[in-house]
Amino acid sequence: MYGGGNIFEATKFDDLQTEDPAKLAEFEARIARGEKIEPTDWMPELYRKQLIRMIEQHAHSEIIGALPEGTWITRAPGFRRKMAQMAKVQDEVGHAQLLYSAAETLGKSREQMLTDLINGKSKYSNVFNYPAFTWADSNIISWLIDAGAIVNQMANAKGSYGPYSRALERICAEEAFHLKYGHDAVVHMATGSPKQREMIQAALNRWWPPIMTFFGPSDKMSTHTETLMRWKVKMASNDECRQQFLDMYVPKIWELGLTVPDPNLKKNQETGQWEFTEPDWDEFKRVINGDGPCNAERLAVRRTAEERGAWVRRALLNPKAKYVRPLA
Amino acid sequence: MLKSLDPRVTRLNLPDGEVPPMEEKPELDQFETYEAFHQKKDGAAHTYVGPVHAPNEDVAFLFAKEQYSRRFPCVGLWIARTENIQVTPYGNDGENVYDMLRIEETAEQIEQPEPYEIFHLKKRGKAHTHAGRVMATSYLNALQEAKQAFGEKSPIVNVWVVKSKDVLQSAEDDKDMWTTVPEKKYREAIAYKVMDKITKYKEERKNTPAQ
Amino acid sequence: MNELAIKDLLYKLADDQLILGHRNSEWTGFGPILEEDIAFSSMAQDKIGHSLAFYTLLHELGEAEPDTVAFTRNANQFHNNQLVELPNGEYDFSLIRHFLYDNAEIIRFEMLSQSSYEPIAKVAMKLKGEVKYHVLHANTWIKNLGTSTEEALIRLQSSLNEALPYALGMFEKSTYEQELINAGVYAGEEAVKSEWLKRIQAVLEKTELRLPDLKSKEPKLGGRYGEHTEHLQPLLDEMAEVFKIDPTAEW
Numbered sequence: 001m002y003g004g005g006n007i008f009e010a011t012k013f014d015d016l017q018t019e020d021p022a023k024l025a026e027f028e029a030r031i032a033r034g035e036k037i038e039p040t041d042w043m044p045e046l047y048r049k050q051l052i053r054m055i056e057q058h059a060h061s062e063i064i065g066a067l068p069e070g071t072w073i074t075r076a077p078g079f080r081r082k083m084a085q086m087a088k089v090q091d092e093v094g095h096a097q098l099l100y101s102a103a104e105t106l107g108k109s110r111e112q113m114l115t116d117l118i119n120g121k122s123k124y125s126n127v128f129n130y131p132a133f134t135w136a137d138s139n140i141i142s143w144l145i146d147a148g149a150i151v152n153q154m155a156n157a158k159g160s161y162g163p164y165s166r167a168l169e170r171i172c173a174e175e176a177f178h179l180k181y182g183h184d185a186v187v188h189m190a191t192g193s194p195k196q197r198e199m200i201q202a203a204l205n206r207w208w209p210p211i212m213t214f215f216g217p218s219d220k221m222s223t224h225t226e227t228l229m230r231w232k233v234k235m236a237s238n239d240e241c242r243q244q245f246l247d248m249y250v251p252k253i254w255e256l257g258l259t260v261p262d263p264n265l266k267k268n269q270e271t272g273q274w275e276f277t278e279p280d281w282d283e284f285k286r287v288i289n290g291d292g293p294c295n296a297e298r299l300a301v302r303r304t305a306e307e308r309g310a311w312v313r314r315a316l317l318n319p320k321a322k323y324v325r326p327l328a
Numbered sequence: 329m330l331k332s333l334d335p336r337v338t339r340l341n342l343p344d345g346e347v348p349p350m351e352e353k354p355e356l357d358q359f360e361t362y363e364a365f366h367q368k369k370d371g372a373a374h375t376y377v378g379p380v381h382a383p384n385e386d387v388a389f390l391f392a393k394e395q396y397s398r399r400f401p402c403v404g405l406w407i408a409r410t411e412n413i414q415v416t417p418y419g420n421d422g423e424n425v426y427d428m429l430r431i432e433e434t435a436e437q438i439e440q441p442e443p444y445e446i447f448h449l450k451k452r453g454k455a456h457t458h459a460g461r462v463m464a465t466s467y468l469n470a471l472q473e474a475k476q477a478f479g480e481k482s483p484i485v486n487v488w489v490v491k492s493k494d495v496l497q498s499a500e501d502d503k504d505m506w507t508t509v510p511e512k513k514y515r516e517a518i519a520y521k522v523m524d525k526i527t528k529y530k531e532e533r534k535n536t537p538a539q
Numbered sequence: 540m541n542e543l544a545i546k547d548l549l550y551k552l553a554d555d556q557l558i559l560g561h562r563n564s565e566w567t568g569f570g571p572i573l574e575e576d577i578a579f580s581s582m583a584q585d586k587i588g589h590s591l592a593f594y595t596l597l598h599e600l601g602e603a604e605p606d607t608v609a610f611t612r613n614a615n616q617f618h619n620n621q622l623v624e625l626p627n628g629e630y631d632f633s634l635i636r637h638f639l640y641d642n643a644e645i646i647r648f649e650m651l652s653q654s655s656y657e658p659i660a661k662v663a664m665k666l667k668g669e670v671k672y673h674v675l676h677a678n679t680w681i682k683n684l685g686t687s688t689e690e691a692l693i694r695l696q697s698s699l700n701e702a703l704p705y706a707l708g709m710f711e712k713s714t715y716e717q718e719l720i721n722a723g724v725y726a727g728e729e730a731v732k733s734e735w736l737k738r739i740q741a742v743l744e745k746t747e748l749r750l751p752d753l754k755s756k757e758p759k760l761g762g763r764y765g766e767h768t769e770h771l772q773p774l775l776d777e778m779a780e781v782f783k784i785d786p787t788a789e790w
Contacts, residue, residue: 030420033421035420035421035452035453036452036453037452038418038452038453038486040415040417040418041418063568063573066567066568067334067568070334070336070567070568071332071333071334071337072334072781073336073564073565073567074335074336074561074564074565074777074778075335075777075778075779075780075781076781077610077779077781077782077784077790078606078610078782078790079587079591079605079606079609080514081790082587083514083515083584083587083588083591084514084515086564086567086580086583086584086587087514087515087580087584088515089567089568089580090567090576090577090580090581090584091515092568093567093568093570093573093576093577093580094395094573094577096573097380097395097573097574097577098378098395100573101361101378101379104361104379109355109358110358110381111352111353111354111355111356111357111358112352112353114353114358115350115352115353118350119349119350131333132333133333135781135790162452162453165453166378166453166454166455167378170378173399174399176517177515177516177517177520179517180517180519180520180522181517181520183520183522184520184521184522185790187522187525187526187529188522188525188789188790189790190529191525191526191528191529192788192789192790193785193788195784195785195788196785196788196790255526255530256526256529257529257533297330297332297337297342300330300342300343300347301337301340301342301568301569303347303350304340304342304569305568305569305570305571306350306353307350308569308571308629308630309570309571309572309630310357310571311688311690311691311694312571312572312575312630312684312691313357313358313359313571313572314688314690314691315683315684315687315688315690315691316359316383316384316387316683316684316687317356317359317383318359318360318383318384321356321359321360321383322360322411323355323356323360323361324360324361324410324411325361325410326361326363326378326379326410327363327379327410327413327415327488328376328378328455328456335777336565336569339626340569358572359572380574381572381573381574382574383683384683386679386683387679387680387683390578390675390676390679390680391574391575391577391578393578393672394574394577394578394580394581395574395577395578398577398581504667504668504671505668505669505671505672505675506668507665507668508665508666508668508669512584512588514588515584
């Protein structure tokens with residue numbers, strides 16, 4: 001579950017002039033032909049760095065994303081929901097595993113990535129810093145956050161890096177279950193008892209503002225962004241993703257008689273674009289920099305899991321073990 | 329203590345408030361890696377599904393089984409330590425990497441031949457698939473033998489070579505561990521059909537006078 | 540065949556797996572390494588799935604819907620053994636419990652797949668392969684950790700000592716024990732227990748762990764008759780928190 005927002009800012013743009021022009025030309029020609037880049041191919045440092053950054057943040061978003069819905073894993077009502085909620089949260093952990101592995105092929109170890117996550121050096125999707133107050137919040141996350149993630153991930157699956165594409169293909173297939181499961185749960189709530197309707201509307205009200213920031217602020221177009229698009233690292237702009245998401249899901253929310261808590265939300269029939277109240281980007285920045293309702297808890301839980309598992313890992317470590325990067 | 333909305337977290341008794349940064353994880357904290365290949369049905373070639381971090385191949389098997397075969401039909405799983413797999417350079421799409429490799433004849437063959445497993449990648453971005461087994465005296469010799477045996481099936485953009493003894497293969501009578509996988513519909517999109525409920529809801533709304 | 544005897548057996552089977560599956564699901568996202576987190580969750584899901592299969596058989600025998608049975612009873616109406624309801628503790632305890640429980644479970648499934656009572660035989664036959672993986676998982680872990688560091692050995696041995704009396708409670712006999720044996724439904728708890736001891740001993744012998752002297756351990760009984768530790772009712776309250784907002788609602 002990842003929206004892609006806020007990853008391309010703040011990276012220092014290495015000068016491509018330091019790269020070997022012949023190799024760079026060959027690399028770019030390969031991407032232009034529609035071929036994937038594989039781990040042992042030559043690649044510009046900027047490409048490697050940006051991909052590590054992006055895939056790593058994506059992986060962190062999965063492992064931290066397991067926590068808001070995990071909040072309700074022991075309380076899911078009925079067998080159908082209980083088993084699916086377990087499977088869904090499990091998938092998020094599984095996605096993290098796949099993505100950390102893809103990032104490892106580029107040269108950053110899982111140990112380093114987990115350290116950076118826990119020490120706050122590396123970000124994850126900001127929405128997971130918000131709490132899941134009720135079961136209905138969990139349903140909204142399963143449906144709409146995953147829906148947003150699919151928009152982003154479908155685009156990125158067409159990107160140029162082989163291991164990331166392979167991981168995303170598997171992830172997208174599993175997200176199809178998340179989306180349907182989430183929709184199913186929301187539909188049951190929205191068409192259920194007055195209490196259930198009230199719960200789901202309240203959850204939608206709470207989650208709508210974070211959802212609108214899920215894809216990140218509008219991209220500032222720069223030569224940097226253009227390069228990343230040419231290299232098929234960045235596949236769609238944040239605004240394109242947001243528009244696509246609104247196009248696909250606002251009608252599905254409305255058909256359930258639910259109210260989207262934004263009086264300005266409407267589709268401009270002339271431009272075909274959705275108009276909405278500009279999200280509170282100051283809050284977004286504040287939260288992503290650590291001052292959100294759940295930042296401390298999310299990292300503390302992850303850290304505790306790592307620390308309480310340390311004796312297990314120490315015990316099993318084979319002294320002859322030798323780390324080599326995964327192959328693909 | 330940290331009180332959470334998640335009762336599981338509350339039970340962890342975490343300190344509430346500032347904590348010093350975590351020490352950097354030591355090397356190999358997450359173990360080494362193993363590569364997994366699954367077999368979708370009897371007779372199908374084993375296909376690469378991805379790596380797992382594990383302390384040894386037995387545990388890697390346990391891990392890969394759930395990470396890579398908890399969905400969709402599967403009848404078998406192979407595990408190989410990443411370190412034990414030798415990899416050729418990648419060719420361009422459409423090419424045959426065997427034609428680009430200079431696989432020189434080894435002058436004398438001292439070693440006894442042993443079996444090697446050969447995996448081919450047909451197109452960049454796809455997954456390596458088992459091409460077959462060859463008898464050889466070294467990795468390089470295995471590549472020569474593989475070129476002879478399966479090298480014509482162009483395009484082949486990349487080859488993986490691993491000694492058969494370094495591949496942990498699930499046994500025939502392990503198949504029953506996967507038999508119920510296709511029945512676990514609760515984790516498939518197909519189990520969730522809501523159109524009827526939505527249609528019924530819309531009908532009811534239409535028939536209710538506006539407030 | 541006495542239907543009460545069959546129902547009693549089904550409740551034991553279903554309740555054990557529901558409660559253990561629930562406990563194991565608490566680890567999701569908190570496991571010692573991502574891959575193990577995933578594997579442990581799969582097994583937890585399987586356990587819940589198995590309980591559902593047995594509650595469904597009960598429903599066919601006239602008991603309430605599985606959701607109602609699972610989410611609305613109180614602790615004193617549950618027939619699970621006390622081992623499964625204990626809190627997870629650290630990973631050593633959860634693993635030891637998994638090892639002790641699943642090595643008994645596979646024997647039950649093997650026996651029940653030959654049962655004269657066909658509905659149970661069919662379910663056990665179908666689900667046996669899943670339990671086989673659970674046992675492989677448990678035994679592999681115990682063999683690996685049981686030959687590792689002193690730290691791990693101390694943890695595991697102490698969890699084993701603590702869990703064993705509760706594990707012996709798994710074999711508490713039902714009121715209908717002899718009836719079930721005579722009718723060929725399964726060979727009974729005594730038979731499960733002696734086979735279980737052989738199997739866990741065989742694994743423990745490959746480790747530095749020692750099975751405590753059974754004579755020194757008083758089995759924790761009562762679970763099969765609705766007597767539970769203080770931990771079960773809070774577990775059930777938590778599990779049913781949302782369900783009980785409106786038990787008639789479709790969630």
